[in-house]
Amino acid sequence: MEHSEEKLMSKKKPAFPINHFLNDYLIEHSRNIKIPIFYEDLLRFQGSVVVYDKNDEDTLWVRVYFSEFDRQEIDLSLKKVYNILHSNGNEDNIQYLNIDAVDYCTFGNSKPFRVKVRNVLNDNYTYFYVKKTDASRVYGLELEHILSPYNLNFLVYKDTLIEEHIAGIPGDTFIKEILPKCTEPQKSQIAKEFVKFNERCMIRLLGDMRSYNYVIVPTHDFDSVVYKIRAIDFDQQCFEGKFKVYYPQFFKENYPMVQLVGNKLQENSIEQYKLEERSIVAKRILSSEDRLNELIFCMKNDEISNDANIEQLKMQIHDFTKDISFKKSKNMGEVLESALDFVRRNYEDVTMR
Structure with missing residues (x-):
C-alpha cells in the first residue's frame, strides 16, 4: 500500500440541497419524517464552555447553554426527536429522559450539534447528532447503509439532518x-x-x-x-x-x-x-x-x-x-x-x- 503527502482535499466543500427526486426516495424509505426542532433552533444558544477530554486537551467541541425560556422547549423537542429516531415516536417515556448536554463543534464542514440523552431510571445514555442537511452526506449515509456491513439510522426533515451516534x-x-x-x-x-x-x-x-x-x-x-x-x-x-x-x-x-x-x-x-x-x-x-x-x-x-x-x-x-x-x-x-x-x-x- 502506498502513502502520499500531497495535498488531496479542496479547501471547502459546499453543502448541496436535497432535490425532489432524493426527497421522494427518503419519504419512500421512511427517512423523511416530521420533527419538532430544526438545526437553526439550536443556534439560539446563549453561551458555551470548552469541552476537554480525560487528558485535559481541547476536544474542539463546546458545551452550549440556552436561556431558561428556550431550554424547556428545546429539551422537550430533543426528547421527541430521540423517540422518533429510536422508537415509533411514542411519548410515554419522555418523563424518564433527560437531556444531559448539547455540544457544538465548529470544526469541519457540518458544524454539528451532539445531544446526550440519558434514561434517568437506569443511567443508560446515548447520543445523536443534529446537522444541516447536505445531499452529499445523505447519499453517503444511504450508500453506507446499503453497501457496508452496517445499518444506519438517520432522519431528514427540510434543512435538518438527525443522525444516530456510531459507537467506537x-x-x-x-x-x-x-x-x-x-x-x-x-x-x-x-x-x-x-x-x-x-x-x-x-x-x-x-x-x-x-x-x-x-x-x-x-x-x-x-x-x-x-x-x-x-x-x-x-x-x-x-x-x-x-x-x-x-x-x-x-x-x-x-x-x-x-x-x-x-x-x-x-x-x-x-x-x-x-x-x-x-x-x-x-x-x-x-x-x-x-x-x-x-x-x-x-x-x-x-x-x-x-x-x-x-x-x-x-x-x-x-x-x-x-x-x-x-x-x-x-x-x-x-x-x-x-x-x-x-x-x-x-x-x-x-x-x-
Missing part, C-alpha cells in the same frame, strides 16, 4: 493510544481490516477518511478481541476530483495504518483481502439492486460536485480501470454507477465461469 474508538485516538499496545496477532488483524476498509471506501467513492473520520470497533470473540473499522463522516461522498481522495491510505493521518499493512501482510494477502471485500460489496449490490438503482437514479439527476471534479475523477478512474463507461459519465451519479457496475460485472464474470 476514534481512529486518531486508537492509532495514538491503543495500537502500540496491541498484540502482534491483533496488529495483523487490524492491518487486514484497514485493507478492506480502504477498498470499500474506494469502491463506493467515499472520500476524506482521515483517522478522525472513522472509528475502530472492538468486539470480543472467544478469547480474543477483533477490531472492525467504520466510517462516521459521509459528507465527502462523490465530490472530489482526485481518485486518491477515496483511498484512506493516502492521508498522512493514516500513515501508521499503512506502515502496519506493510509490516504485517504480504502482497498476495493484501490482494486476497481486496478481492474478498470487492466480492462482499458485489453481493450487497446484487441483493439490494432495486433500492440501489433508485438511489443512483437520484444521484444521476442531481448536482453534487462541479464540472472540473467530475472530469478529473472520471478520467483518473478510466486510466485505472480502462473501462470506457467512465469516460462517458456526465455526472458523479454516473461515475458511481460505472464504479459499482464494474465491481458487479467482475464478480459475475468470475462466479459464472
